[in-house]
Amino acid sequence: MKTTGTVLVVGSGVQEYREDLLRSAALRAGLWLLDAAAPTWQAPHLTGSTRVDPGDINSLIRAARSVAEVRKVRGVLCYEEALILPAAQLAEALGVPGPSVTAVRNCRDKHRTRALLRDAGLPQPRHALVADLAEAAAAAEWIGYPVVVKPRGLGAGRGVALVRTPGDLRGLFADARAAHWPGVPTYRVGILVEEYLEGPEVSVDGVVHDGRHTPLFVARKLAHEKAGPSPYFEESGHMVSADDPLLHDPALRWVLDRTHRVLGVTGTVTHTQVRMTARGFVVIEVNGRPGGDLIPHLGSLATGIDPGLVAVDVALRTPPDLTPDRTRTAGIRFLHPTEDCRVEHVAVPGAEAAEGLLRSAALAAPGDELRLPPSDFPQRYAYVLCEAGTPTECAARLDAAAGQVRLAARPLSLAPEERAAS
Template sequence: MKPAGEATEEAAGEAMAAGGTGAAGADRAAGTVLVVGSGTQEYREYLLRSAALRADLWLLDDAAPTWQAPHLTGWTEADPGDPHSLIRAARAVVDVRKVRGVLCHEEALILPAARLAEALDVPGPSLTAVRNCRDKHRTRALLRDAGLPQPRHAVVADLAEAAAAAEWIGYPVVVKPRGLGAGRGVALVRSAAELRELFAEARAAHWPGVPTYRVGILVEEYLDGPEISVDGVVHAGRYTPLFLARRLSRKEGALSPYFEETGHLVSADDPLLDDPALRWVLDKTHRVLGVNDAMTHTQVRLTARGFVVVEVNGRLGGDLVPYLGFLATGIDPGLVAVDVALRVPPRLTPVLTRTAGIRFLHPQEPCRVEHVTVPQADATKGLLRVVALAAPGDERGLPPLGHLQRYAYVLCEAGTPAECAARLDAAADQVRLKAGPLSVAPDERAAS
């Protein structure tokens, strides 16, 4: 392995272009992989770019490709959230090409993608596993019945049931929608006085294409302790953790009491990656949920009673966490994802040993952006990226009315987690947001 901190993002990019994980070149697979949706360029292009090194990619989406085009063999128009539309479009591709698998990185599309893979009888997301992961009540029940530690919880249909559950569990509790992801509608409720408003917000939360349930809200015991997430791979039933991200602590303020992500640190040599107790919990969790030949993103709390799985997402993590993992280890998640979709053994040998991190910047109050000023990236000082996510005139809100309303992020690397965290803080301090009030107040906007 190379010494910590020796490589830069440019060097890691060269490793990606060469096939990653120390390969001299990416061996191309015969046949075509169908890609269901593609997400946004900022957060998902790195995966598509790498995947194209391993296989011919054919996009199924509802708009003609733009930034995706250089990475594709072709595309077919389809509603990615509609399994019937996907199946019709895919069968037209099957008539002219050898389709070997289905690939999807998007939370809202992973269930239709699983139905497509089943209909075509090709490798892809497992319908059973996706359902077990997507339905958080089902996840809790399966893990609890398997003897894995889980928070006390109840699934409820209305405020009265939520209040009774909270009294039984004991405050503080967490309310969360049963089928959503990325923290939408999730809030910490500290008292009965807060429950009415936060429960109503959880019920109102939604995301296009994501299932809802009549009895659709979970009330859960609040798990105290550090948060981590693990992006891992299951091949032929064997689970291997790849990247372990430590959540940067959330500061009390504008985002409280919501669980909005503010940043992550990924270290190639994080000791938890080799912790036998964590590995046992992760392996058993994936076996219980029926995950086989997939990449997943698992959220875990390090509690006084041990590792407790919060949830499992049936796709790679967001927030560029897998990219941080690539920068830290040299393992290319885009290549691994294609290998998994084709059910061939993925190459999982690290070639780097360092730490990479990202910090997201949120406004202190809802605003209309006038200008975001960012410093120049400087790889020699470990500042690899500084990206403004808001343009003049854009509006930025806060939960519950605005979700993931970031105006910038900074991405750094260093030899140690402490050094990387310090670089992130220093870079974030150099970002300047000039903004004014919204033309319509958030409460008036909600009322309309």
């Protein structure tokens, strides 16, 4: 049932990854989109829209106030990393529910996150904020190789790399400094050098309501080999099981709740990356929005809990329904090229071609150029999404479906100056 009033949606993202969230949110409230382009695929899920640059906070506030003159605006919703800060600033300006600007900055600024969690006594890797290569080299010697270099304010793995030896540092540090993401702020002193922590990494989508964090589901990263001998952190897939024991692990739940309290996060759905180490659960980062890579959709398929509905409920300060109504496993597998190439054709199997296959999609079109990191993030040409009764069965179905994807492509030729240098 829809509530009375309107929820402003700041940005809408890419249809392939975000339409599920928007469709579900529209079941709960009237949605008014504030985005740079006129709606196309978004239109069936909206009550209205305004064209505005969502990264220009002054224009965004003016546009929202124009909507508020004719509609009762009750909340703000945003699930795009580049826009969560303007969305928080908008909610603050309108006096409607939403995460605070301070909380969003605490999550966005990875140095700030590390400092706050360290000061609160939560386990953190040894780390240093550096301004140049000399400082990075000194920090890496102090921490001890291997280390991780990462931009202070980016997401989705952009510029993040594993540095195994001093000889690798110069090039990977330069890649981290050059990485960017439109709409996401950069910093003058903008690179972190961190201790590399051994152990599996998971992500947890959870909701913070009335000051308390509740996990919705855990996504385990697929352990497929990454594209090429790359030191970059490119994810090849995720799997969500409704009965994952980590959901009820008291130590993990405590770390997650304490982390969100320390960062001041409330009234939103978050995506937290956690590494399971010999010293316990260590939070890698907190993203102030639902997970990407269709993880929210996997969670909905596995548990029956709909993150789109949950996100609107907390945006309206309404108690969300967190009751699971199914016990399944759902997974997604991304396919990457092994070298820089120009796509000629991508063929994906239909749902009838593989057991448990719910969705498959080509992510690259003929003529597209796919480049390995650090030139591009992520470099995917297709995905397959499957469900099953158990993780083992789901993994087998993903492998079978992925084996039916076909890529026809030609290697990219080196430019003359690159050939001369090679």
